[in-house]
Amino acid sequence: MERRELLRLLATAGALPLLSPLARAAGATDNWQAQFEAADAPWKIGFVTPPGDLPLTRATVRGRFPDAVAGTLFRVGPAGHDLGGERYHHWFDGDGMAHRFVIEGTNVRHQGRYVATAKRVAEVKAGRHLTEAFGTILPGVEPPTSADAINVANTSVLPMQGEVLALWEGGSATRLDARTLDTLGVKTWRADLAGMPFSAHPKVDPDGTVWNFGVSASQSLLALYEIGPDGALRRAAVVPVPELPMIHDFAVTARHLVFLMPPLVYDGKRKEAGASFLDAHVWRPELGMRALVVDKQNWDKRQLLELPAGFLFHVGNAWEENTPRGARIHIDYVRTPNAESVFTSNREIMRARRVRLNEPHLTVATLDLGTGQATQRELPLEAEFPRIDPRRVGLRHRQVVHATQTRADVPGFGAVALTDIETGRSQRFSYGAQAIAEEHVFVPDGTKPGWVLGTALDFARQRTVLSCFAADHLAAGPVAQATLPYALPLGLHGAFVRA
Template sequence: MDRRLFCQSLALGSAGSALGALPVLPSTAHAGTPEAGSTLNAFTQQRSRAPWTLGFEGLQNDLPPVAMRLRGQLPKDLRGTLLRNGPAQHTLGEVRYQHWFDGDGMIQQYRFSDQGLHHQGRFLRTEKFLAENAAGRRLLHSFGTEVAGARPMPTADAGNVANTSVVHHAGETLALWEGGSATRFDASTLETGALKTWTPEHAGMPFSAHPKIGADGSLWNFGVSSTHGLLSIYQVSARGQVRTATLKVPDIAMVHDFAMTEQHLVFLLPPLIFDRERAHAGSTFMDSHVWKPELGMRALVLHKDRLDQPQWMELPAGFLFHTGNAWEDRHGVIHLDYVRTADASGVAQGFRALMRGEFSGEPAHAVALVELDTRSGRARQTLLPHHAEFPRIDQRFVGRRHTQLFMAERVAVSDRPGFDSVARLHLESGKVDRYRYGADVMVEEHVFIPARRAGSKEGEGWLVGSALDLRSQRTLLSVFDARRLAQGPVAQGSMDRPLPLGFHGTFIAA
């Protein structure tokens, strides 16, 4: 799409997602209805009966610095800061959010130094967070919650919760949320800065939560403007120079992540389609999507030098949040892995049930291995039976051939949500190296950190991640030799702060 058509499209309304692009109609929710206080009441009743609800209780205040108790020794070359992001304020006043994705973002900072391991947590002072906490109540509709008497939302960034991920690039550290702009913050003090605007035309446009940084240091990312059916592409050099492109996408879907090879960008579009009429009628952004399995899973392939020439392929209908990595062989075949579920019931119903303290099972997960032939236009898919999420790789291999996928995994049937293990899957042999934390531990994303020695091979380094021990009500931060997960952590910090379960993070080396 050329710049003129892009600007004309944005002139139709706010540049952001459906959260801010449509007029706010009178809310049908009121205090005491299922849309308001009953979520809080239901969760409160479940707290004593379901220990796992500790991970979804939420916080109201920042967490000052504290030294974590350390078992074992931190590797000498592991010095720096792990920054994790996730929804943390789920309740304000008498309203508890109805969807896990709605909570205001908090940065969890873990510092690795010669003095040990230290933690602090701080809410991001977004426009929304400051206004609502000053008022002592919710003021705006959110991703999956209607709020009684909500104010009109002039832009998506008015409702930006900055709660999904973190990236450090070109000298800046950014908190990411796929519905609007990135939010600057100080990686050391956790002080919130200004919103990041990449170009004047893209002010307020979504900048999604899973950017990819290639071997040349360039960052690639995307943003979906659902109400306009637009997909924007960002390329940001290692020094911060920006190149953008935008194209129209028919039947725009809910897209959380993408994959990148040395030559291509790949978007898997599940058949969870944005319905503009539902949005105009006042549905939340989540409820403005309709499951249309007859569309299949569409694969959109864009050559980095020809972003205006999309290539489409089709896979069996399914849903995804996260990709692992992609690479292409000399025959023009793109090899991609992602975590798949058969449908979108998890995001549509399951994550709402969690906020009421209810759990009745999760959709089956699988690791999907995909081949996309850019010459013939054919696609094929193989499924591996791993109930897993949060796939991560050795980031030195982004866009290049990789053999190892790290992930949180559940290996035992459970009466609670989430994962109990961390695993390394060898994609070619299918072999798995796994450490199981235990039935009473809820495992979050673990991040791979390469060894600092020159010439280290793929997967040589450390796997670092957090987990919530329900029995002791402690948060754990574990360090594994990434080649020997089954041997258990080489070091593990713990603290009496049970943190809300979050999403994604990054490590900044000292």
């Protein structure tokens, strides 16, 4: 089949197949909202639905934010968890709310706005949920007509050419005005690519080139994108990948795109029987963790290697070295033995229940393209949301910023850490027993060590705080901290743009 025809099929179907009539009628009376409201977990404030947009508000600042972090931290995450008395059954289902923290020394201002996707606009107008979601099928919903009909734009952001793209897994990127967070509509890279999945973790090379992918699980097709520093599409194509699994993140090196593919594979029969898109996936450990390596210049040159079965959401970085036999790729990622968390932990928090399963650990894998062998070592360090110095994307690096420190009675993580992945040495700052650390990013500062910038939910005080740390003295605590007069919903990913 010609690539243009594959592109057309992928755009038409989107990443999510349509519901069957059985699925559309399924579901008993929902009581998750009542269970959430009755729960006494103090951390549940991180999963409360804001009734509306949050106007530009000044934070209380302690200390002074360094000149290198003068700019804007953009973030996004699920926020619209319930509507009309019905609550989603999965954290990832909530309508996205975009945030911007404007940082100017001792002055920090915050604004939050729901991303006005077609889905959200229609449902708010109706006063109820209208379509299925990633992990929830509520009674009375209709099948989606396309992936963008259920696009929640809640996972990550990509600043580009004066705009910010709010990203989701299965459909188009959504354009936001970087100064106001106004929703400007979906991003169409090319007419024949309209509606194609554009995933939530694009990678930006040091020269500004943007790489991304999209997954159509029902068709086992992987879409690939190359976008120039000017924001113009250079190439897009789809490649068939047998038993293509759920892929959330990937990595780039100087010469390759690297996809770690956990054995969580789509089963169309489950979907036909009425399962949600998430529950239509099956854990097949016999497949192992397949590593797909694609040549950046020639996407037809692909190689598969195998690691032990495991699951991941996020990748830190990858880099490659030349050997007499060929390239050897090193990639660090956050690994769990299986996918229990996506099915259970991230569901139960929607009714304010903490379920502790296998915790993720920072893991470093080596993919030897010359021998076809793959190995890995797991560091004894709980981790999530790995980020690196953006100048080192695809290049050799050592430091990874990440969340760490799980607790038995609180979901998420209690600390931020900076870890040397070669030595395993790590320094951390704990936010305390009554706080949840979100993703922190690394902000370069010329030849200096740089800064670590990120948010945390202080659920005891019902406040969100923005903190800045010296990267070489992270354990000493924040050099500056801005406290909002309210708590934000716990979010996912962000990006910093210098003023």
